[in-house]
Amino acid sequence: MKNFVEIATFTLPHELAVARTLLESYEIECVVKDELTIQVHNFYSNAIGGIALNVPQEDIQQAEKLLNEHGFEAYLALPSEATIASEIEFSESQRYKVLKLAIKIVVVAAALLVIAVLFLIHFVK
Numbered sequence: 001m002k003n004f005v006e007i008a009t010f011t012l013p014h015e016l017a018v019a020r021t022l023l024e025s026y027e028i029e030c031v032v033k034d035e036l037t038i039q040v041h042n043f044y045s046n047a048i049g050g051i052a053l054n055v056p057q058e059d060i061q062q063a064e065k066l067l068n069e070h071g072f073e074a075y076l077a078l079p080s081e082a083t084i085a086s087e088i089e090f091s092e093s094q095r096y097k098v099l100k101l102a103i104k105i106v107v108v109a110a111a112l113l114v115i116a117v118l119f120l121i122h123f124v125k
Contacts, residue, residue, distance in 0.1 A: 004031050004054040007063055008075040011045045013038055016053060019072050026066060028059045047102070048095065 010016040013035055020030045033052040038045045045051070053075075055063045067076055 002056045005057050006052045006054050008053040009050040011050050016051050023063055028063050
């Protein structure tokens with residue numbers, strides 16, 4: 001099994017598409033994380049850390065060189081981030097628990113707002 005390392009993050013899917021196509025044209029295997037989530041909910045991008053582009057450990061230098069040469073240097077992860085990403089395994093279930101809690105908070109806030117508006121309408125008459 002290959003060890004994939006995050007080398008770049010993108011805010012929107014169209015930014016990722018060009019970079020991934022570039023790397024794949026040089027036969028560098030790419031694994032993308034959170035692309036579909038961002039496609040469905042664009043505004044979650046910053047909250048969940050964007051779309052992560054991962055390549056095999058042995059292709060990191062070539063991939064970074066290609067991305068730098070083609071103007072993607074702003075999207076590259078810092079070397080320390082790549083090292084940390086490869087050493088720390090982040091639990092997906094933990095990420096989605098936090099996201100689920102945030103959505104519940106927004107729903108409750110919206111419900112309270114509706115109740116407040118109905119209350120005002122009822123007593124302002």
